[in-house]
Amino acid sequence: xxxxxxxxxxxxxxxxxxxxxxxxxxxxxxxxxxxxxxxxxxxxxxxxxxxxxxxxxxxxxxxxxxxxxxxxxxxxxxxxxxxxxxxxxxxxxxxxxxxxxxxxxxxxxxxxxxxxxxxxxx
Ligand SMILES: [Zn+2]
Ligand SMILES: [Zn+2]
Ligand SMILES: [Zn+2]
Ligand SMILES: [Zn+2]
Numbered sequence: 414x415x416x417x418x419x420x421x422x423x424x425x426x427x428x429x430x431x432x433x434x435x436x437x438x439x440x441x442x443x444x445x446x447x448x449x450x451x452x453x454x455x456x457x458x459x460x461x462x463x464x465x466x467x468x469x470x471x472x473x474x475x476x477x478x479x480x481x482x483x484x485x486x487x488x489x490x491x492x493x494x495x496x497x498x499x500x501x502x503x504x505x506x507x508x509x510x511x512x513x514x515x516x517x518x519x520x521x522x523x524x525x526x527x528x529x530x531x532x533x534x535x
Contacts, residue, residue: 416460416479416491416511420445425491429463429515431456431523436511458522466518472497479515483508 416426418438426436430445432455437445446452464477470490471478478488482498484507489497498504 426460428457428459429519431458431519434519436460456523458519460515463515463518463522466521467512467515478512480509481512483510488512 416436418424418426418441419433419435420437420441424438424440427439428442429436430442432452433445437457442457446455446457460479467477467479468488469478470476470493471487472489472493476490476492478490480489480491480494481487482489482494484504485497489509494509498507498509
């Protein structure tokens with residue numbers, strides 16, 4: 414499993430939209446955010462740019478871990494996730510989520526714009 418696009422649930426996601434709190438593939442990003450002017454202002458973060466804030470893969474200890482497996486209680490990079498959770502194998506049924514570090518990194522990245530808006534109240 415790659416990080417799947419929340420919209421089409423088929424393609425691997427390449428970015429996260431702060432406003433939608435959704436992972437999007439390049440194609441859906443264009444479709445969703447070209448729909449209207451408000452959506453086109455959504456701040457988006459490339460998953461690549463989050464890499465340095467995220468933990469390492471528990472298996473190869475080398476690549477960035479994007480995926481957390483509930484059954485294994487381990488963090489996986491995309492490559493190790495694919496090789497361990499092979500389609501058709503027992504482990505393919507493991508429940509996997511986006512690593513929580515992504516959510517954290519996402520929030521800290523997305524906060525920048527809000528700061529500007531919330532200044533001036535004091
Ligand atoms: Zn998509
Ligand atoms: Zn959006
Ligand atoms: Zn790995
Ligand atoms: Zn697993």
